[in-house]
Structure formats: structure tokens, C-alpha cells
Amino acid sequence: MSPFLLTRTLPLDATDAALRTDVLSGLTRSPKTLPPKWFYDARGSELFEEITRVPEYYPTRAEREILEARAEEIAAASGARTVIELGSGSSEKTRHLLDALPGLHSYVPVDVSESALTGAAEALLAERPELSVHALIADFTGGLALPGTPGPRLVAFLGGTIGNLLPEERAAFLQSVRSLLTPGDTLLLGTDLVKDEETLVAAYDDATGVTAEFNKNVLNVVNRELAADFPLDAFDHVAVWDPENRWIEMRLRARRALSVKIRELDLAVLFEAGEELRTEVSAKFRKEDVRDELAAAGLRLAQWWTDSAGRFALSLATAV
Numbered sequence: 631m632s633p634f635l636l637t638r639t640l641p642l643d644a645t646d647a648a649l650r651t652d653v654l655s656g657l658t659r660s661p662k663t664l665p666p667k668w669f670y671d672a673r674g675s676e677l678f679e680e681i682t683r684v685p686e687y688y689p690t691r692a693e694r695e696i697l698e699a700r701a702e703e704i705a706a707a708s709g710a711r712t713v714i715e716l717g718s719g720s721s722e723k724t725r726h727l728l729d730a731l732p733g734l735h736s737y738v739p740v741d742v743s744e745s746a747l748t749g750a751a752e753a754l755l756a757e758r759p760e761l762s763v764h765a766l767i768a769d770f771t772g773g774l775a776l777p778g779t780p781g782p783r784l785v786a787f788l789g790g791t792i793g794n795l796l797p798e799e800r801a802a803f804l805q806s807v808r809s810l811l812t813p814g815d816t817l818l819l820g821t822d823l824v825k826d827e828e829t830l831v832a833a834y835d836d837a838t839g840v841t842a843e844f845n846k847n848v849l850n851v852v853n854r855e856l857a858a859d860f861p862l863d864a865f866d867h868v869a870v871w872d873p874e875n876r877w878i879e880m881r882l883r884a885r886r887a888l889s890v891k892i893r894e895l896d897l898a899v900l901f902e903a904g905e906e907l908r909t910e911v912s913a914k915f916r917k918e919d920v921r922d923e924l925a926a927a928g929l930r931l932a933q934w935w936t937d938s939a940g941r942f943a944l945s946l947a948t949a950v
């Protein structure tokens with residue numbers, strides 16, 4: 631098995647500084663918020679993988695169905711020699727795509743979770759020892775410094791993760807992806823689709839409570855990294871559908887009034903009984919939303935595939 635290259639594009643203390651900034655600004659505003667990227671320490675990445683296996687969480691199964699059915703078409707349309715995957719996690723579904731690309735030279739998974747990247751690269755290289763894997767620990771919303779690998783390149787952004795960005799963040803993100811593409815490169819984008827509220831809420835509030843544990847993990851991260859004393863059992867996991875914004879919101883609701891100390895920030899944060907902290911939005915799309923948001927960033931929707939039940943879509947886009 632060939633070794634893989636793991637590059638940290640952010641200095642270690644930049645992650646620390648980013649967490650401090652996000653926690654300070656997010657917990658001193660009303661309503662309180664935290665960005666979802668802080669779910670994903672090693673435990674958070676494990677919990678996300680568990681979520682993908684609960685019966686209520688259909689997006690992973692639906693996207694895998696599309697990838698299984700369409701990998702050859704995607705491979706033929708992109709002709710990629712390099713696959714760059716943003717927010718790659720376990721890279722489990724991506725295998726279908728990598729296997730379908732006959733001329734594949736390099737795979738560049740990009741994630742904030744070092745444990746997810748290491749696990750994915752090791753599993754992948756055990757099966758494909760000839761593949762060049764250059765893993766990047768990086769924030770995909772920052773400017774990405776990509777390694778010089780052969781084109782054409784396919785940038786994959788799967789799992790519906792784009793829905794975790796707010797509309798203005800999505801616009802900036804898609805523009806930054808557009809700036810990475812040179813002629814012949816393509817973007818493969820996974821988006822969860824608007825559907826009935828019951829199905830959506832259940833997907834983010836499973837009966838076994840794995841999503842609740844995942845949601846509360848962000849408090850563990852803040853407790854550990856910033857010496858805070860969030861009592862996890864004082865918060866309830868909440869998932870609600872916002873039909874106006876067409877997104878699911880995950881929140882943590884304080885069961886009682888409490889004061890949380892964040893020693894590293896020299897900060898006390900007060901929660902009223904019933905007060906909610908927003909930890910994630912997960913936007914759901916219609917085809918026209920995807921087409922228009924791509925177009926606004928200078929990208930053209932070239933192909934659109936859904937799973938057989940029409941729950942999830944994969945789009946292939948090119949630079950205009």
C-alpha cells in the first residue's frame with residue numbers, strides 16, 4: 631500500500647482561533663448559533679457515520695443509489711484524472727465514482743476532520759494501492775490551496791453538505807468552487823430535495839437518538855477545547871422544518887435557566903429556560919434552485935439525476 635500525503639493547510643492554532651471567534655460571536659448574539667463544522671471531532675465524525683445507517687436518514691442511501699446507477703455516466707462526462715472531494719468524511723460512497731474512472735490518477739479528499747481523512751485514506755489505499763491520495767485538512771469555505779494534480783478535475787461535494795451553508799455562504803462558496811475550475815473541469819453536487827415535513831424531521835430526529843447525540847457533541851467540543859461547562863443533560867435536541875427558508879434547523883433547547891462558563895474566553899453565557907441554540911441548518915432544494923444558484927456563480931447545470939424515489943439529486947455542472 632502506498633502512503634498517502636496528509637497536509638494541513640491551516641496552522642493548528644488557526645483552528646483554535648476560529649473556534650474561539652465562532653463561539654464568542656455565536657453565543658453572545660440573539661438567537662444563539664454555532665456553525666456546524668464544530669460537530670466533527672473524531673467522535674462527531676463517528677456519530678455522523680452512525681447517522682448514515684439509521685433507517686430515518688435516507689439521504690446517504692438515496693445518494694448512493696444515484697452514484698451506483700450513474701457512476702459510469704458521470705465518469706464519461708467528466709473524464710476526470712483527479713477527484714477533489716470537499717467535506718469527504720468517510721469517502722465511502724465516493725468509491726463508486728473512483729472505481730468508474732479508468733484514467734484516475736489522484737484523489738484529494740478535503741475535510742476538517744483529521745480522523746475521518748486518515749480512516750478514509752487508509753481504507754481506500756487498501757483497495758487501490760496505486761491511487762495517489764493527497765488528503766487536505768482544510769476548511770472548504772476558506773481559499774483552498776490545492777495540490778498540483780493532473781486534469782481534468784472533478785470537484786465532488788456530496789452528502790447534501792451544501793445545505794449546511796446559509797444562502798449567502800452558499801453563493802460565496804459556489805463562486806470559490808467556480809474559481810477552482812479550469813476548462814474541462816466539472817463539479818458534482820449532491821443536494822437533498824424538498825419533501826414532506828414528516829420525512830424530513832424524522833431524518834434529523836431518529837428514534838434511537840444518534841442525531842441527538844451528534845447534535846450535543848458540539849457542546850463536548852466546546853467543553854474540551856475552551857474549558858467550558860455545558861451540562862449536556864440540560865439540553866434537548868430539536869429538529870424543525872422551516873417551510874419559508876426550506877431548511878431543517880437543528881437546535882439545542884435549554885431545559886432550565888442556566889449559566890455556562892467558558893473559561894478560555896473568560897465568558898459566562900446565560901440561557902433562559904426553553905432558549906434555543908441553532909447548531910445547523912440543512913437546506914432542501916428544488917431543481918430550479920440548484921440551477922439558479924449554480925448560474926449565479928458562473929456554473930451551468932449540465933446533468934441532473936435523482937434516486938428512484940425522487941428524494942435526492944446529483945448535479946453535474948461546468949464553468950460557463
Ligand SMILES: C[S@@+](CC[C@H](N)C(=O)[O-])C[C@H]1O[C@@H](n2cnc3c(N)ncnc32)[C@H](O)[C@@H]1O
Binds near residue numbers: 690716719
Ligand atoms: C454531512 S457530512 C458528509 C460526509 C460525506 N461527504 C458524505 O456524503 O457522507 C459533512 C462533512 O463535511 C466536513 N465539514 C463540515 N464543515 C466543513 C468545512 N467548513 N470544511 C471542511 N470540511 C467540513 C465534516 O467533517 C464531514 O465530514
